[in-house]
Each structure stands twice: as structure tokens, then as C-alpha cells.
């Protein structure tokens with residue numbers, strides 16, 4: 001049985017869970033907080049980062065590596081398109097959200113509204129939150145332009161880019177960092193994601209000590 005070492009508000013773990021559930025892979029969750037530098041996580045992944053997926057002696061770390069492994073080994077629900085150009089676009093948009101959106105939006109929000117609250121019991125820095133909100137607005141605008149000409153973020157079919165974007169956006173939204181107003185196309189796309197059973201499982205979970213806004217898991221937000 002696959003075991004996924006993760007925590008509820010880790011966007012990279014969410015991406016892996018979303019992909020595995022879409023593909024019908026059976027796994028169990030092992031909750032762990034990377035900042036605790038636990039013995040098991042550090043042994044499995046010397047980088048001491050979540051997510052890590054293990055099955056006996058096989059250990060996979062890093063969300064991209066894990067999702068690629070399953071895209072190569074499980075035929076159901078392919079995550080990147082059939083043609084080389086389609087695959088390149090899926091990877092480009094996925095990386096945009098995994099790296100750029102994470103650095104400018106998700107990571108600052110996690111530090112200010114999750115880590116400070118749960119670990120160091122400090123107040124969030126309003127300046128950092130406002131900067132993350134400005135960055136989020138620019139990313140939503142970019143997604144809006146992509147979705148003007150496509151059904152899904154990287155093309156006509158759901159896949160890797162949607163998974164990484166949904167994972168990052170859902171954590172930012174949980175931490176009250178997303179203003180959806182004025183982004184009709186993105187809202188429509190996110191509504192379609194919210195109706196997917198795999199994503200609903202993820203949205204149904206709560207991180208102890210932090211409550212999301214009321215609209216968070218509402219399909220008609």
C-alpha cells in the first residue's frame with residue numbers, strides 16, 4: 001500500500017493527492033509537519049520536505065517526480081497531452097503555479113497565516129499579506145487570459161497544469177488570500193474543479209487551529 005507523508009495545507013501534497021485520486025491509485029495518508037524535522041520524514045527524504053510517497057522499499061519525493069511516475073505507470077487519466085507541444089505547454093503552466101505562484105502567493109500566506117499562528121504564535125505581517133494579495137491578483141489575471149481561449153489551463157483537456165494551479169490556489173484560498181471578484185473565467189474553471197470528486201475530498205479537510213472562509217468548499221461561491 002502506498003503511504004503519502006503530507007499535511008493538509010501543503011500545496012505540493014495536495015497536487016499529488018489530486019493526481020493520485022484522479023488516477024484511481026489507492027494510498028493512505030501519514031500526517032507530518034516538515035518544520036518538526038521528524039525522524040521518518042528526514043530518513044525518507046533528506047530534504048525533509050513533504051510530499052513523500054513510499055511503498056515498501058520504493059520512496060518517491062517531490063510532487064513533479066511523483067506525478068510523472070504515476071503518469072508513466074498508470075494509463076488512466078493521462079496528466080499531460082498526447083503531442084509534444086501540448087505536453088510542453090502543460091509543463092510550462094504547471095511550473096508557473098508550482099514555482100512562481102508558490103513563491104509570490106502561497107508561501108508568504110503559509111508563513112504569515114499558518115506557520116506564525118501554529119508554530120511561533122506571532123501576528124501576521126500586514127505588509128506581506130497585501131503584497132501576496134497584489135501578486136495573487138496578477139496571477140488570476142494571467143489565468144483569466146489563458147482561459148479566454150482554452151477550456152482548461154493548458155489546453156482542451158484537464159491535466160497537470162490544472163492540478164498544480166488548483167493545489168496552490170486552494171491553499172491560498174483556505175488562508176483567505178484570494179479575491180475571486182472580477183475573474184469570471186477563473187471562477188468558472190475553479191467551479192468545475194470543485195465538482196470533481198477527487199478535489200472535493202481535499203477541500204473537505206481542515207487544518208487544526210485554522211478555519212477557512214465560508215466560500216472555501218462551496219461549489220457556488
Ligand SMILES: N[C@@H](CCC(=O)N[C@@H](CS)C(=O)NCC(=O)O)C(=O)O
Nearest residue numbers: 010011012034049050051062063064
Ligand atoms: N519541489 C517540492 C517542494 C516541496 C515543499 O517545498 N514542501 C514544503 C511544504 S508545502 C516543505 O516541506 N517545506 C519545508 C522545507 O522546505 O524545509 C515539491 O514539488 O514537492
